[in-house]
Amino acid sequence: MDVRAAVAVQAGKPLEVMTVQLEGPRAGEVLVEVKATGICHTDDFTLSGADPEGLFPAILGHEGAGIVVDVGPGVTSVKKGDHVIPLYTPECRECYSCTSRKTNLCTSIRSTQGQGVMPDGTSRFSIGKDKIHHYMGCSTFSNFTVLPEIALAKVNPDAPFDKICYIGCGVTTGIGAVINTAKVEIGATAIVFGLGGIGLNVLQGLRLAGADMIIGVDINPDRKAWGEKFGMTHFVNPKEVGDDIVPYLVNLTKRHGDLIGGADYTFDCTGNADDNRLAPAPVRCFQRLTHHLGVAGAGQEISTRPFQLVTGRNWMGTAFGGARGRTDVPKIVDWYMQGKIQIDPMITHTMPLEDINKGFELMHKGESIRGVVVY
Ligand code: NAD
Ligand code: 022
Ligand code: ZN
Numbered sequence: 001m002d003v004r005a006a007v008a009v010q011a012g013k014p015l016e017v018m019t020v021q022l023e024g025p026r027a028g029e030v031l032v033e034v035k036a037t038g039i040c041h042t043d044d045f046t047l048s049g050a051d052p053e054g055l056f057p058a059i060l061g062h063e064g065a066g067i068v069v070d071v072g073p074g075v076t077s078v079k080k081g082d083h084v085i086p087l088y089t090p091e092c093r094e095c096y097s098c099t100s101r102k103t104n105l106c107t108s109i110r111s112t113q114g115q116g117v118m119p120d121g122t123s124r125f126s127i128g129k130d131k132i133h134h135y136m137g138c139s140t141f142s143n144f145t146v147l148p149e150i151a152l153a154k155v156n157p158d159a160p161f162d163k164i165c166y167i168g169c170g171v172t173t174g175i176g177a178v179i180n181t182a183k184v185e186i187g188a189t190a191i192v193f194g195l196g197g198i199g200l201n202v203l204q205g206l207r208l209a210g211a212d213m214i215i216g217v218d219i220n221p222d223r224k225a226w227g228e229k230f231g232m233t234h235f236v237n238p239k240e241v242g243d244d245i246v247p248y249l250v251n252l253t254k255r256h257g258d259l260i261g262g263a264d265y266t267f268d269c270t271g272n273a274d275d276n277r278l279a280p281a282p283v284r285c286f287q288r289l290t291h292h293l294g295v296a297g298a299g300q301e302i303s304t305r306p307f308q309l310v311t312g313r314n315w316m317g318t319a320f321g322g323a324r325g326r327t328d329v330p331k332i333v334d335w336y337m338q339g340k341i342q343i344d345p346m347i348t349h350t351m352p353l354e355d356i357n358k359g360f361e362l363m364h365k366g367e368s369i370r371g372v373v374v375y
Contacts, residue, residue, distance in 0.1 A: 011049025174201020176321015
């Protein structure tokens with residue numbers, strides 16, 4: 001069938017909106033009509049050419065929501081008409097990783113997903129005779145896409161596509177880091193570095209978890225007002241505090257006349273590898289620390305002094321907020337419908353597919369929290 005897609009033709013070039021061909025679903029696969037998709041930093045990272053795994057031409061996009069229009073043989077967990085969110089971290093519930101319960105990173109289709117093809121090794125997208133790669137198993141920058149059944153979360157059909165698409169990446173990553181990975185408890189003190197599309201969701205995750213003191217740190221002063229909307233209790237701008245940011249934060253987190261302060265948890269959502277070394281420092285000894293590793297450029301490294309870890313701190317990474325997609329994503333959609341979490345104010349821009357490159361520009365300039373394409 002003919003579909004409308006924004007194609008990443010070549011690294012470093014804008015996306016080209018065009019008609020391409022999409023084959024129907026094979027065994028275990030599902031055809032989805034994409035109704036909305038968010039634009040995330042990782043799409044831009046891949047488009048720029050900096051992603052060592054990046055393939056061209058490809059149909060990018062991994063933060064979508066839509067409706068099942070057809071299913072291939074053997075598909076049982078979704079049917080025509082179901083509302084779904086594509087999952088770049090699938091959940092097969094059968095592989096060693098899924099059954100171990102120790103990780104959310106399902107490994108059943110990881111290799112083919114990284115090669116830009118379906119689990120049978122072929123692509124469903126093409127232009128004439130030339131194949132186009134899938135991206136992160138999702139390719140939501142197309143009004144129709146094909147996914148493996150295990151990469152679809154079935155969600156509440158009353159939920160609006162243009163908001164819940166954000167649950168496909170940013171919302172789940174931020175809230176999940178707090179709930180699933182750090183397992184923050186009521187009364188905790190936390191520091192969030194970087195109040196962008198991920199950090200703001202960490203803030204609302206902390207509010208949901210019942211944290212007492214929620215400190216936001218950002219070099220952009222405009223982010224103070226943003227943080228306050230999502231539960232932040234204190235704002236710190238490193239540009240105002242200067243080199244003494246760590247002692248400043250340690251002091252700020254003192255409780256009940258303590259001599260030495262420190263947060264119970266910190267979350268690094270800056271996506272800036274150079275500044276990562278700061279993150280463990282203001283954490284209390286013997287406490288946990290979650291580190292959100294952004295998809296930094298190839299070859300980048302992060303480091304800290306051994307002292308930081310010898311004193312009992314943990315430095316952790318989290319992917320997709322530690323969420324098991326088919327199990328956890330429908331719950332987050334319900335939390336949104338119940339008013340437990342907010343999404344609407346973070347969707348700062350919506351646009352038709354034709355204007356998708358404008359969405360990338362808004363992200364570059366830091367003007368948007370989330371730009372969403374509505375089909
Ligand atoms: P964003 O650009 O919207 O926000 C980043 C924020 O950090 C900005 O507000 C910026 O002003 C601030 N910042 C930058 N350097 C800083 C510094 N030194 N000190 C304080 N603040 C600083 O980005 P985002 O959409 O929120 O994404 C953040 C990172 O998370 C990206 O690297 C992204 O790739 C990553 N990410 C990871 C996962 C995962 O599963 N681990 C999922 C989604 C996104
Ligand atoms: C999404 N991300 C960042 C912004 N939006 C993001 C990117 C990558 C991962 C998670 C979130 C990620 C962490 C760990 C892995 N990935 C798997 C690593 C491995 O198994 O080797 C990851 C995922 C998908 C893809 C690449 C890396 C892909 O489909 N190409 C989940
Ligand atoms: Zn993303």
